[in-house]
Amino acid sequence: MITIKEIAKELNMSTTTVSNVIHGKTGEVSDATIKIVEDYLKKVDYVPNINARNLAQNESKIIGVALKARADKYENLLMDPFVSELIGGIEESIRNAGYFMMLYISRDTDEIMRHVSTWNVDGLLLFGMIGDDGIRVSERYKKPIVCIDTYSIEGLKHFTNVGLDDDKGCFEMVNYMISQGHRRIAFLSDNLNGVDFARYSGYKRALEANNIEFEDNWFFKIKPRSDELAESLNELCDRATNFDAIMCVSDLYAVQLMTALSDRGVRVPDDISIAGFDDTILGQLHRPSLSTVHQDVKEKGVVATDILLKRIKGENVPKQVQLPTRLIIRDTIKQI
Amino acid sequence: MITIKEIAKELNMSTTTVSNVIHGKTGEVSDATIKIVEDYLKKVDYVPNINARNLAQNESKIIGVALKARADKYENLLMDPFVSELIGGIEESIRNAGYFMMLYISRDTDEIMRHVSTWNVDGLLLFGMIGDDGIRVSERYKKPIVCIDTYSIEGLKHFTNVGLDDDKGCFEMVNYMISQGHRRIAFLSDNLNGVDFARYSGYKRALEANNIEFEDNWFFKIKPRSDELAESLNELCDRATNFDAIMCVSDLYAVQLMTALSDRGVRVPDDISIAGFDDTILGQLHRPSLSTVHQDVKEKGVVATDILLKRIKGENVPKQVQLPTRLIIRDTIKQI
DNA sequence: TTGTACGCGTTATCAA
């Protein structure tokens, strides 16, 4: 690891000159020295020490990406294709912008805050925040924040949210199901907060709009933790036979349910219709292929990152972005 | 962002004392001052500036995780469940050890090297290295490196490799297929280097051991890039009908192939048998559920990270770790 | 037990 100081000594010039050449401030340096320095830099393959640079400039060129994991959810959050596709989009944008990505997964908001302040990250991308988590972080961390899929009106004073019209997406799908003759339609998710609640609301709106009365046991609560999943699926399958269709809050759950159903001889869509949400690889590869509400997950990551980078540059950005959804009708909803 | 200096001034003591308390060098500080400092630290919520710390100590507490992406492969590497599960294991281990993870995806080895040297990362986890990529990196980057799934005998002089007995895993599976009466067995992958070559070798060994003569057109080359995939699958499906079975180099390809097959009315396993490799969620959720060679992907990430951390601490580590594989016989291979 | 002073590698200010 050669340093500017060493280069300067070797070349019999000052560190300032070397630094100026490195930063292309060539207006202040003679062509001859530029050449000398540039050649030498290439020869010794100079790489700047970012820690020193950050210290001097009080910036880090790091974008912190913090995922909050719920205790009852995946032991391994990244295994959800939705999450990994999102991270993929984020990583790519960060890299293309010349920034660096520091990925951090935690159940503990305090831990996340400590992490971002030590590293003095230039901006923060938050995913999985529930309730006022986002607000708590933004109160302590004063630099730009962009949240993904957070439902907090209050929070929008502090950060931009990039989300979806989840309500509408679900509304349209359930509406479609009803148009195909289904009436007893259950809703499956693992909770009723944030995004899940918005989708649940869209589901209920569609029922109401069609004069179908929702009953409490139409809500199917799945337990995603791997040690409870099988049993949970068991119970759900038993209840499922009373329904025409099930609207699932994600493709992952839809496919897990269909697999469980198939294992006990229940045929989709002949015996029951299923819809998902997200349009991930899981539903695309399943047969019958899953009818679902499409969202561009990678794009979501890209948009969120772009907005964050703009805010870092001091540009004006919207408080809220709602990406569109689109119905993808494939083969898991039959007409009855 | 309060600094040690400011704290010292506020408390009328020296920075050394404050620093000593922070680092628990309490043998040298009176109990009274410890209390004062600790209370104050809590009150102002002191967070160290890592850049300054790194600069002073010449370490970073960062583990660089570099994934080399092949141009012809996924635009979005992380979408492969194998990769995301691996990252999940790595992230968890890094975090638990009190380190930080910097994720970097690139097609360009030079770019990766520049990245790790600027950040002065304490150790490097490499995945997706082909040929002597790993060696090239290790020649320039002098700190500990652990590679995952790299086949390079030469490289083992420079770094530890954490891999699998890919050859054996494939050998056993193909052997099993043959024991079920299959003889014309194709092998599907997107290339024949590294891991894929090892699996291919195992496949051919099994054929030989059973006196089955391999012919060139038994190798099915899939083109994974999304704009070529459909057509590639098309061609492969046409050729597939001449075979009893296909050994796929990954679960992802196996499931993609089965889906394509199913779409043109070819039934698995009635018309053709399929085996995968990896045992990811894709094969587990597919119906018929995929017979495959199991490997513990998350564990692979954990083991690799643990070894790297040991090397950073200066402990002795093996040059090579081969994690076990295990045959998982489910429903995609029939007896004929 | 506490304090002073310096070095880490870089950038920036100001003087030559």
Added chain:
DNA sequence: TTGATAACGCGTACAA
């Protein structure tokens, strides 16, 4: 056009 030098925040020898 170039060079000295201070500053960034922290850790640590060494001195007091």
